[in-house]
Amino acid sequence: MKVVSITYNNVTIQLSIEEVEFFHKVLLEVQQAIQDGFTTRVGVSPRQARGFFESIIQEIQQSGQRLMDISFSYQEVFVFQHLLSEVCNAIVINNFQIKLGKSEQEAKELLQWVCNVTNEMQALQKARKASYMPSLSNLPKQEEANKCCLEADGYLITFYIRKLLSFKNVVNIFIVLSIDTTQALEFSINSVSRSIEVEELCDFIKNFEKYIEFTDSEFEALAGPFQIFNSSIFQVHTLGKGITSNNEKYTTVEFMLPVANSRHSIMKPFMGVLGAVTFKNIYAFILSMRKILTE
Incomplete structure (x- = not known):
């Protein structure tokens, strides 16, 4: 994953289909572990989350490219963050690497990366309000x-x-x-x-x-x-x-x-x-x- 561009309300991230498939696996594990509280803890319903990742996978497959630049809103980035936070800090997943394709340490590093993205967007939003741009x-x-x-x-x-x-x-x-x-x-x-x-x-x-x-x-x-x-x-x-x-x-x-x-x-x-x-x-x-x- 790589940030291509970032503003206070939008970020474009370069993704591979393997990276999106990893998040799809994370989603399935989180959905199975917290069926009742999923919407509250992740911010969207299981159906919305599945549709979100399936549409990205389909978009990359149709492009025929190994990597693709995809734009996400501030709220959508938090879906990534909440899902990773669940698998890294809240729920227990046996055979973590076998099921998800990444180690727990790799998942935690990815969570920190996503947190950096949301923190940066918040900082840009704060700077924008402080300066009343484009004044x-x-x-x-x-x-x-x-x-x-x-x-x-x-x-x-x-x-x-x-x-x-x-x-x-x-x-x-x-x-x-x-x-x-x-x-x-x-x-x-x-x-x-x-x-x-x-x-x-x-x-x-x-x-x-x-x-x-x-x-x-x-x-x-x-x-x-x-x-x-x-x-x-x-x-x-x-x-x-x-x-x-x-x-x-x-x-x-x-x-x-x-x-x-x-x-x-x-x-x-x-x-x-x-x-x-x-x-x-x-x-x-x-x-x-x-x-x-x-x-």
Whole structure:
């Protein structure tokens, strides 16, 4: 089991059919041991629990994949936790490993892992309430949030990055795109708080580094925009390079944030800006993000 992404009310977990079948066996043992109090102690009825795991098994089988990313609500994760808590701490199962396919120690380690997931979701929920996100004025008050900025000519992109308590491979980000219009008008786009794998942000950094280190011949060989990052959270592309009046190198950066869901699920509409960013500012941005991710 591996966390792919996590928010205060939803978590996506990478599962194998063997892992789901283990939980199905756990369910059967718990149902047999506590027939009368099952719904109270697990949080759902035996029928609902069976349907829950059988539907996941069917979904993985139909996909034909060995591993599958499956999204669970806050309440659904607690079904995993309650079932594991029963077999680890409450009921007695003779021939534990033979019946379930895992040792008691492995089950306890898995219970701790699931507890970490629910604790993290609770912490994210608490942080969300404390900061009243996405209120821009409250962002600096968010606990355990770091920020790094990409300053362009006419706009500023600020990444607020919060490390999760229990998972080193995932962070939460909140992005603010501020546009410097006139003294009488301010315009900004705030994203929602989203979780993202650290590896993805590292790839984002590496692609930026790769681009600004291109030789003149490599720049000339580019037929169109160079993709720095492309996801449902944000998109970054670069288009050519130049020299400012101060003799600084710059590139034209296109930065986009999703603003709505498409009616027919064809593609999400994005909104953003296109403007010049000096290599100096890109270097500063890369260093600050790398420092946050590696601390």
